[in-house]
Amino acid sequence: MKVKMFSYNQLDTYIHHLSGLTKFVCFLLLTTTVMLSFDIRVILFVLILSFALFKVAKIKFSQVKLMLIYVFIFLITNFILTFVFAPLQGVEIYGTEHVLFTIAGPYVVTLEQLFYQITKLLKYLSIVPLGIMFFLTTNPSEFASSLNKIKVNYKACTALSLTLRYFPDVQRDYHSISLAQQARGTELSNKEKLSKRFKNIISILTPLIFTTLDRIELITNAMELRGYGKSKTRTWYAYRPLNKNDYIAMGVCLAIFIASLLITTFVNHSIYFNPFI
Amino acid sequence: MTKKSLFSTKTIVATGLGAALFMVLFMFVKIPSPIPETNLQIAYGVSAFFGAVFGPICGFLVAFIGHALNDFSYGAPWWSWVIASGVAAAIGGMVYFMIDADSGKIGKSEIFKFCAMNIVGNAIAWVIVAPILDIVIYAEPVNLVFTQGLVAFVLDAICACVVGSLLLLAYAKTKTSKGSLTKE
Numbered sequence: 001m002k003v004k005m006f007s008y009n010q011l012d013t014y015i016h017h018l019s020g021l022t023k024f025v026c027f028l029l030l031t032t033t034v035m036l037s038f039d040i041r042v043i044l045f046v047l048i049l050s051f052a053l054f055k056v057a058k059i060k061f062s063q064v065k066l067m068l069i070y071v072f073i074f075l076i077t078n079f080i081l082t083f084v085f086a087p088l089q090g091v092e093i094y095g096t097e098h099v100l101f102t103i104a105g106p107y108v109v110t111l112e113q114l115f116y117q118i119t120k121l122l123k124y125l126s127i128v129p130l131g132i133m134f135f136l137t138t139n140p141s142e143f144a145s146s147l148n149k150i151k152v153n154y155k156a157c158t159a160l161s162l163t164l165r166y167f168p169d170v171q172r173d174y175h176s177i178s179l180a181q182q183a184r185g186t187e188l189s190n191k192e193k194l195s196k197r198f199k200n201i202i203s204i205l206t207p208l209i210f211t212t213l214d215r216i217e218l219i220t221n222a223m224e225l226r227g228y229g230k231s232k233t234r235t236w237y238a239y240r241p242l243n244k245n246d247y248i249a250m251g252v253c254l255a256i257f258i259a260s261l262l263i264t265t266f267v268n269h270s271i272y273f274n275p276f277i
Numbered sequence: 278m279t280k281k282s283l284f285s286t287k288t289i290v291a292t293g294l295g296a297a298l299f300m301v302l303f304m305f306v307k308i309p310s311p312i313p314e315t316n317l318q319i320a321y322g323v324s325a326f327f328g329a330v331f332g333p334i335c336g337f338l339v340a341f342i343g344h345a346l347n348d349f350s351y352g353a354p355w356w357s358w359v360i361a362s363g364v365a366a367a368i369g370g371m372v373y374f375m376i377d378a379d380s381g382k383i384g385k386s387e388i389f390k391f392c393a394m395n396i397v398g399n400a401i402a403w404v405i406v407a408p409i410l411d412i413v414i415y416a417e418p419v420n421l422v423f424t425q426g427l428v429a430f431v432l433d434a435i436c437a438c439v440v441g442s443l444l445l446l447a448y449a450k451t452k453t454s455k456g457s458l459t460k461e
Contacts, residue, residue, distance in 0.1 A: 123415070167346075216290050
């Protein structure tokens with residue numbers, strides 16, 4: 001159950017040296033680019049770019065293997081489900097029909113459907129490395145400070161950094177309570193009936209909630225004693241001023257974003273790129 | 278006890294730790310349902326509980342931060358569902374203005390209000406917000422997202438109501454209710 005997530009470590013690479021704010025802005029720009037476009041060329045470009053950045057950030061394959069497996073399972077399920085629920089979605093979008101072969105009844109494999117589903121698959125795939133990279137190369141405290149710099153309320157930022165700080169603690173609590181209950185004979189695996197299992201999980205949840213509520217009380221007192229929330233603004237210990245590289249990175253991402261919007265409006269005249277007409 | 282402000286230090290800390298709790302439960306405690314890509318998520322009970330005790334903004338952020346960070350561990354957040362999670366908890370959390378969990382008086386009518394608000398919240402989030410965002414952002418097939426939305430609504434509403442009410446009852450028992458002492 002030991003999940004090594006958000007295992008940020010400081011390395012000496014270009015990506016690590018960028019400020020958290022830059023990485024967050026770039027992440028948002030690139031993911032929005034992919035979200036707003038259904039053009040396979042734009043998506044492929046971002047995909048290649050994000051895997052190239054993976055290399056630059058020196059992220060090892062072993063670090064992200066587990067995540068990638070989850071992502072692939074998800075993508076394949078989605079791929080199959082899309083076909084089962086809407087075998088002709090591609091035809092509807094692109095307006096033409098090139099039948100490759102028929103499986104049964106309405107389940108006809110068309111070129112359009114394949115193109116639509118592959119585009120969608122790549123669309124999801126291209127943002128995955130960006131998210132992973134963002135989390136592996138950004139100091140959690142700096143992340144909160146960078147959110148504050150783009151005008152997110154500082155109290156919400158504090159909540160976020162508290163989440164990142166206390167996630168391991170809550171996870172440890174959960175683990176020990178769960179082991180204690182199992183030692184007393186509470187069955188949690190799928191050998192038990194659904195309703196019984198539900199009840200057993202509640203028996204873990206109740207102590208967990210009350211430990212957390214106690215901890216909330218403790219942290220609140222500590223923060224209030226130090227005068228938290230007195231002023232309207234707040235300075236951040238982990239904040240780093242922007243330098244030349246930060247502006248270059250943000251500029252490049254902004255250029256990609258605008259280019260994609262221009263392609264959508266002037267080349268494709270819709271969010272879809274249609275090679276069939 | 279008077280109503281606390283929506284932005285007190287306690288609310289913020291509760292949001293932070295609530296989101297951490299939501300994340301842990303979201304990752305490790307799920308009971309698979311027969312429909313793919315959907316699980317019986319105990320975590321929605323926690324966000325409903327935090328919404329009722331600390332207010333709708335806290336509920337929203339608990340579900341939003343918790344769900345988004347959980348998705349980050351697989352790569353990138355599935356924004357439409359992350360937003361829907363937050364919306365469900367925020368609407369459910371409106372019950373904060375109707376009941377006073379800190380007074381220790383949680384009876385049948387309070388539980389009824391809590392469940393009603395959470396069912397409404399989940400219905401809006403999963404049957405309206407999530408499928409529409411899925412279609413707009415990801416161009417998913419219409420009947421697929423509405424089927425998933427409907428399943429998610431039923432499962433999450435059950436979790437929010439059952440788990441949330443049990444937690445609320447347990448929480449109320451730890452609070453001394455006003456006028457519980459009588460002069461002899």
